[in-house]
Amino acid sequence: MKKTLLLLSLVAAPALAGEGKWTPQQVLELDPAWLKAQGLQVPPKRLWDPKRGTGLLAGTVSVGGCSGAFISETGLIITNHHCVFSIVQEHSTPQRDLLAQGFLAKNREEELPGKGSRVLVPRGFTDVTKEMFAAVPEGADDLARQKAMERKEKELIAECEKRPATRCRVASFDGGVQFVLLDSVELADVRLVYAPPRAVGEFGGEEDNWMWPRHTGDFSIIRAYSAPDGSAAKYDAQNVPHKAEFFFPLSTEGVKPDDFVMVLGYPGTTFRALLAEDKAERQARFYPRVIDVYGELIRILKEEGEKDPAGKLAVAPTVKGMGNRYKNAGGQLVGLKRGRIVEKHREAEAAVVAWAEKRNEHAGALKARSELLSLHAENAKTFEREFLLDVLRMASKGPSLALTLARLAQERVKPDLERRPEFMERELPRLADRLEREQKNYFAAADKRMLLALVRRAQALGEGERIAAIDKHFGRTYAEKDVSAKIDALYASSKVLDLAERQKMAGETEAQLRARKDPLLDFGFDLAAEGVALDELRDRRAGANVRLMPPWRRAVMAHAGKPVAPDANSTLRVSFAKVKGYAPRDGAFYTPQTTLTGVMEKHTGQAPFIVPDKVAAAAAAKKYGPWVDSRLKDVPVNFLADADTTGGNSGSPTVNGKGQLVGLNFDRVWENVANDFGYNPDVARNVNVDVRYVLWMLDQVEDADGLLRELGVRKGPKAQERR
Incomplete structure (x- = not known):
């Protein structure tokens, strides 16, 4: 490797x-x-293993924006309940609500396939920094630089993906100090094996989200399948469980305070390398705007969902995703203020500047920083427009799908290497999955109300930030009845939201789409024009960033004189930690473990603190089985560690020093949300499901004997004999 x-x-x-x-x-x-x-x-x-480019860490897989871990050689993967939420929703109806009831496959034939679900297994890492920079023509401006590097990235990926069932990407570290080509095996046949009832999987709901003490069973089990010859393949009834080379055995002993653990996974994005001014803008503008806009959209979705059982199911994933982002924004603001993160970063940045001023070899770093600050000031002028346009392009399903169809038709006529990355041939299967899957998430009443709210906000923008597509289709000033009527007409006369028609549209040319005279498609084309212009603007910024950040980051690392881990970028990472509690405020200390008794103490019978009857019965009878902690004299539920985690670490395996799985990361504490901007050892705590709670649920509540045998925690037939 x-x-x-x-x-x-x-x-x-x-x-x-x-x-x-x-x-x-x-x-x-x-x-x-x-x-x-x-x-x-x-x-x-x-x-x-540096020779092979793989090892036990490769038992950690990427699961659609989350992390997960193989826990058997027969393809079983454990990840968070919220990471497989869409699969459970896909198979739920008001008559058979698997979200509420939970699901357990009694045999492999009952396992439920997840449309579009994929698992990426890491296979190789190659440094391609020289190739990326060599692709930039001499004298290139920032836009040309970004275009050249993007093309080289596409070429490297295309070469890498010549092998079947391969998924590759080029990741940037430290703003362009290094570029690495990541090579993964893509498993496209993923099936649901077990999901607890929603009242377990998200016990405490948004009220407990990001909080401690926590009592949530945020875990589920899926299985990856391969073709009979062992090669990766799409769903087929003849496929067999994927044989995992590396997997994490489950520890039946769990953890205790001060135990060593490792959290492995694919952390998404952190912002520690940003300049202090960029962090200040996120504090002053970005997070307050997230709270404002997403707060309104969540209220709309909930209000409309309560009017219709099918609608409530349809909006559930969107509410969950937006709710997590909304509460995260609040935590970021509290954490940034509490930790004085921006102020401290300004001080640290000033120290680097003073140090670099005395060293000629870092003169370029000072010049780069000055230009980055100038670009920041320029970019801030269009913040409101760009933020709202981003939300508009993804929040409301109607405009989002119409825009996607329009861009797809425009991009498909280009040579593959000249298309936007998201519309290249390699992405079309995923795009087709999304165009189909979104039908399950569409609820007309909520969708139209969300669009109404976003149009109102767009029409309030100043002259320098107008969104032309909104002005053209809805006018420049807001009149609720008038705009609402236009939205109703837009949806009533459109075929975009009909699944069969939308699938036809996905294969049509721009001329064919325009000939349909579909008003929602016309709106999509106008939004697409806005998107093209914004993409080019951001490409120019990206080109400037990759020119300016590396010299500055090299100076920062040289000044530190000690290891500086790169910001998270959705690549495989490991964080070393200890199980420990923390003091959230003066006079208070939180212990690092919660128990089944604590679950029952929170039970009120009202959402979000409802304990399912079968769980309550087992707890009341003290049916602890072998999963009781001798020190706690109870079944452990969640535990804290001081691992360095962020979004994307959802579903990350937490393993002990032997390489055994002791838990599953699913959250951070409220005081640690701003960890994305700077690590604070006093409050840096991640929240994990204890593996013994997982096993207790499977054993004492679900009586999942066959699954426990397959996992190797109960004696019986070999794993491959489970049927």
């Missing part, structure tokens, strides 16, 4: 503590003696 070059030489490991989302290759540079002292009981090369 190919291997990535080192981003940094990692020394002085004891200084790392829980901070850092380290790449697999970086782990090999940590002091083995220090890792052993922390609690690692396997050789570091078992985690990642």
